[in-house]
Amino acid sequence: MxxxxxxxxxxxxxxxxxxxxxxxxxxxxxxxxxxxxxVPQVVGADHGYVILSGSMEPALSPGDVVIVAATAEVAAGDIVTFDDGNEVPTTHRVVGTQDGQFVTKGDANEEPDSRLVARESLVGKVVLTIPLVGHVILWANTPTGYVAMVVAPLALLLVTELYSWARRGDAADTAPDGVDDTENEDDAPAASTDADQADDAEAAAAEADAETDTEAEADADTDAEADPETDAETPSRAGTVAVAVADLKLTLLASGTLLAYAGWNVYGEVTVAAAPDPVSVGAATAGGLGLLFAGWVTVGAWHRARTADDSGSASATEPLAAETDGGTDTGGEPDADGADAEADR
The missing domain is CATH 1.20.5 (Single alpha-helices involved in coiled-coils or other helix-helix interfaces)
Structure with missing residues (x-):
């Protein structure tokens, strides 16, 4: 290059x-x-809620997410989330206390809330606000949004991986042709050199004894047997498809994240409604299957690498054993060369 x-x-x-x-x-x-x-526990909190109304604007807008800590100390001016008997908790600001209870008010409301908030009704104090994320969460909780957010990334990942594997397969199929052409070009001058050496060998063989001729033929047979084995390895390598380690890591990460998120949703749905949503179960199943597949490919690649290393170690020791066997009389009987030498004497 x-x-x-x-x-x-x-x-x-x-x-x-x-x-x-x-x-x-x-x-x-x-x-x-x-x-x-x-998982609000990662920031030391306990709950996460999506703001649905504009009663706390401009501090909090619909679609914002509030992270609530149940054990934080509450004082006047803090934003708190409390249970007022409705299906969804309310998040308002504490503006004072009365008879040991909290007086709350929405920043956008003109009057304080009509009911006092007892300490046992407090869910906790807002310790973190994440803007706009609630819009995505609310849409993801619908069947259409959940399926789109689960199926689309998985389909994109699958298509990307298949395209990458197909390109590697094409590259592996075309690589041997280029290698063979180069080898043939390099072998052209080597062929003439081999011919000259063959002529010299014939001239020397005419003056050598039978034992030298036999050793030369054995060397030629060994070279002839080595070439087919080398040529036969090329098609088998060309037929394999390599998988990058980065692809395996990405697949494991995506599948593990999907499984963890869907599993968390299933756990929450079972806790609240005593029955999981079928979409959550399907997403958890898809994540688990993807994780198993990526793990199977990883373990298989590791096993094949170990097998190849063991085979390479064994093949490296075989020529030494062959040379030792060829020079040792294992049966106690003279070989053909020994018999000819005895006959000559």
């Missing part, structure tokens, strides 16, 4: 690495808010 080509290849590789790193940062930034909402 020319210096210019090597420079372009290095720049392309560097740009690819930067793009992958940037994509990883964006992916983490997009996923972290949803992880915090689903």
């Amino acid at each position: 020319s210096p210019l080509g090597r420079l372009r290849s290095a720049n392309s590789s560097r740009a690819r690495k930067v793009a992958v790193a940037l994509a990883g940062v964006l992916l983490v930034a997009a996923v972290v808010p949803f992880v915090v909402f689903a």
